[in-house]
Amino acid sequence: MASRLAWQALSLLLLLTVWHLAARLVPAATLPPPGAVGVVLVRALVHGDLGHHLAITLGRVAVAFVLSLTVGTGLGVALGRLPLLDRVFDGWVVFFLNLPALVTAILCFVWFGLTEGAALAAVALNKIPSVVVTVREGARTLDPGYRDLARVYRFGGWRTLRHVVLPQLAPYLMVAARSGLALIWKIVLVVELLGRSDGIGFKLHLFFQNFDVAGILAYSLAFILVVQAIELLLLAPLDRKASAWRD
Amino acid sequence: MTDTIRAHIERKWFGDTPVLADLRLEVGPGEVVAVTGPSGCGKSTLLGILAGLDRDFRGTASRPAVVGMVFQEPRLLPWKSAAANIALAAPGLGRAGIEAALAAVGLAGQGELLPRRMSLGMARRVAVARALAVEPAALLLDEPYVSLDEDSVRLTRAAVAAYCARRRPAVVMVSHTPAELEGFADRVVEIRPIR
Numbered sequence: 001m002a003s004r005l006a007w008q009a010l011s012l013l014l015l016l017t018v019w020h021l022a023a024r025l026v027p028a029a030t031l032p033p034p035g036a037v038g039v040v041l042v043r044a045l046v047h048g049d050l051g052h053h054l055a056i057t058l059g060r061v062a063v064a065f066v067l068s069l070t071v072g073t074g075l076g077v078a079l080g081r082l083p084l085l086d087r088v089f090d091g092w093v094v095f096f097l098n099l100p101a102l103v104t105a106i107l108c109f110v111w112f113g114l115t116e117g118a119a120l121a122a123v124a125l126n127k128i129p130s131v132v133v134t135v136r137e138g139a140r141t142l143d144p145g146y147r148d149l150a151r152v153y154r155f156g157g158w159r160t161l162r163h164v165v166l167p168q169l170a171p172y173l174m175v176a177a178r179s180g181l182a183l184i185w186k187i188v189l190v191v192e193l194l195g196r197s198d199g200i201g202f203k204l205h206l207f208f209q210n211f212d213v214a215g216i217l218a219y220s221l222a223f224i225l226v227v228q229a230i231e232l233l234l235l236a237p238l239d240r241k242a243s244a245w246r247d
Numbered sequence: 248m249t250d251t252i253r254a255h256i257e258r259k260w261f262g263d264t265p266v267l268a269d270l271r272l273e274v275g276p277g278e279v280v281a282v283t284g285p286s287g288c289g290k291s292t293l294l295g296i297l298a299g300l301d302r303d304f305r306g307t308a309s310r311p312a313v314v315g316m317v318f319q320e321p322r323l324l325p326w327k328s329a330a331a332n333i334a335l336a337a338p339g340l341g342r343a344g345i346e347a348a349l350a351a352v353g354l355a356g357q358g359e360l361l362p363r364r365m366s367l368g369m370a371r372r373v374a375v376a377r378a379l380a381v382e383p384a385a386l387l388l389d390e391p392y393v394s395l396d397e398d399s400v401r402l403t404r405a406a407v408a409a410y411c412a413r414r415r416p417a418v419v420m421v422s423h424t425p426a427e428l429e430g431f432a433d434r435v436v437e438i439r440p441i442r
Contacts, residue, residue: 152299163335
């Protein structure tokens, strides 16, 4: 564990060094060095609006994440357990899986207006198909022996779902959750850039219009750090807990 | 609600292959019926029908509301401890009841063990403890003693016999081995493969 952390720290140091050296080769306005970006980041956090926009974007990520996981899991289980339904809707899943996030975002804003609901719907619609595909695989592998066990001992719907189905789906749900977080925050930025007046994506749009590369890097970096923290402090421990019985 | 296991299986197929035909079975409270026959003749299929798990057959089957079943393999949920596996089947039992159920099969103090840390014998004993913990009026046992060491067989048999003496459930037990049935089964039903 300590060795892994040391390697990660070394790797990060190497990245910062390469960045620093690259920044010396080009004008500071094109690629500011890590130190300068760090100063912008701290200033935006302490005196600026970084915290406000970060919170807005995180809120959108959270809502879209829960929405995508809930709807995607329900649909994935249904398609995985009901072959007829799967045959009918498999083409739809493939279609939506291949629909670019940008197209969904534009269409949602055109159809539903530049609203919060449209933004969240665009993000969720992009993520739901990949959750469906992952969970559908898990649902196909559900052990019928455990289903029989639940029926003989009359576990009932809720206890069967909680104690029999979800533990079997846990590895698939964790894959969907971790890849979901990685994808959703990027789509949220696109959606904010296109049709919202707050959030990190909106700020990136402003920085782009002013050619403010330091601002772009500082705000992006802040968000990457927060998402990494969520992954390390929430999703990774949850994954370990869900699979602890295998050790 | 009935306290008797009743079945009249006119026909049961797997695809185009008939497995069971014209089988009548009635097992009353306190009665133990052993089902024997060669491998693949439909013994486990019969138990599935009696348990209400398999409804894809021509005929009728009824059973008491509370059924305890020991499957051919222990079928414990691997993410739950021995105690949690029993608690899930018998939620009203409480900690002391679960400990007593485990003690009855010689597993006192082993409640926190996960199935992957158990031997096959221990896992089967937990499965038997679970089946008895629900206080079933019908007990269905699918070769509960197969591949068990002598101690496990003795403990499991004693636990089942004690429960049968106390609660007098209707019992159907599948077995290959006549020695297992001596002194336990009231009747033996032999299933022959359908030609």
